[in-house]
Amino acid sequence: MRLVAPLFALVLLAADAAAQDKGSVNPVALPPINPADPKTPAKEIFGRKNTPLPVQARSIGFYTAGCIAGAVALPINGKTWQVMRLSRNRNWGHPKLIAFLERFAPKAKAAGWNGLLVGDMAQARGGPMRTGHMSHQVGLDADIWLTPMPHRELTREEREDMSATMIVRDDRLDVDPKVWTPAHVAVIRTAAQDPDVERIFVNAAIKKALCREATGDRSWLQKVRPWWGHDYHFHVRVGCPKDSPECKAQPETHAGEGCGKELDYWFSDAVLHPKPPAVPPKPKPPMTLANLPPACRQIVLAP
Numbered sequence: 001m002r003l004v005a006p007l008f009a010l011v012l013l014a015a016d017a018a019a020q021d022k023g024s025v026n027p028v029a030l031p032p033i034n035p036a037d038p039k040t041p042a043k044e045i046f047g048r049k050n051t052p053l054p055v056q057a058r059s060i061g062f063y064t065a066g067c068i069a070g071a072v073a074l075p076i077n078g079k080t081w082q083v084m085r086l087s088r089n090r091n092w093g094h095p096k097l098i099a100f101l102e103r104f105a106p107k108a109k110a111a112g113w114n115g116l117l118v119g120d121m122a123q124a125r126g127g128p129m130r131t132g133h134m135s136h137q138v139g140l141d142a143d144i145w146l147t148p149m150p151h152r153e154l155t156r157e158e159r160e161d162m163s164a165t166m167i168v169r170d171d172r173l174d175v176d177p178k179v180w181t182p183a184h185v186a187v188i189r190t191a192a193q194d195p196d197v198e199r200i201f202v203n204a205a206i207k208k209a210l211c212r213e214a215t216g217d218r219s220w221l222q223k224v225r226p227w228w229g230h231d232y233h234f235h236v237r238v239g240c241p242k243d244s245p246e247c248k249a250q251p252e253t254h255a256g257e258g259c260g261k262e263l264d265y266w267f268s269d270a271v272l273h274p275k276p277p278a279v280p281p282k283p284k285p286p287m288t289l290a291n292l293p294p295a296c297r298q299i300v301l302a303p
């Protein structure tokens with residue numbers, strides 16, 4: 001584990017940087033591929049399906065190896081939210097995720113956060129993505145920017161070009177007091193208190209700040225767990241829906257708030273300053289359809 005963890009960190013940091021990539025209002029069409037070739041990476045096949053399979057919604061598989069049928073789009077504008085990076089077409093999810101976001105956005109506003117900027121959710125049929133994430137595959141994950149929505153509708157260009165705010169301080173040991181506000185605590189707490197939310201991933205520096213500043217009932221801190229990256233957005237994960245027997249639940253979190261000593265690992269030198277390995281690891285072959293639940297092949301290959 002000690003050898004593996006820093007490598008893992010590098011991979012995840014790269015993935016997280018990609019998640020902040022800008023988009024384009026005129027994205028270049030992807031070159032054609034052969035979905036029948038068993039070696040074709042699953043992300044290339046899922047990345048070319050722009051519409052959901054129009055059936056009863058069901059999430060299949062695990063957050064990092066699965067897909068979704070019957071996904072629904074979050075409308076790109078709500079009173080209290082706006083979807084970012086529209087060119088990516090990743091504002092899809094299980095109706096349970098959509099319902100959560102539509103319920104959470106006005107509550108966050110009432111708690112002092114001026115509306116959500118919604119980042120990546122899932123692709124139209126879920127599955128692995130060509131850029132940016134290991135999870136987000138079953139339509140139950142959503143990234144929320146740690147930048148409040150401005151008081152106006154963003155243009156298409158702004159939704160592609162605008163950058164989220166970096167919340168973590170340069171030394172990575174705490175949040176940046178110039179940008180961190182009580183409203184940041186409020187928006188994360190509001191999401192965590194929703195009964196459908198099972199887990200929230202944030203940078204360890206953000207978790208540390210929440211541990212320090214949360215007042216009153218602190219039981220929601222248990223759902224908020226540190227992860228690599230997540231320094232300009234937080235990641236909300238809802239649990240497996242009742243209508244999805246093929247959805248694989250994640251293990252429960254450890255008991256307790258996860259504050260104090262439990263965060264030490266994340267501030268260790270190995271995590272904060274990972275050293276490149278002496279021998280570069282062999283790149284892992286990309287997931288193919290054979291690595292996903294069999295139903296995902298039918299779902300992604302259906303017209």
Ligand SMILES: [Zn+2]
Pocket residue numbers: 133136141142143234235
């Ligand atoms: Zn995410």
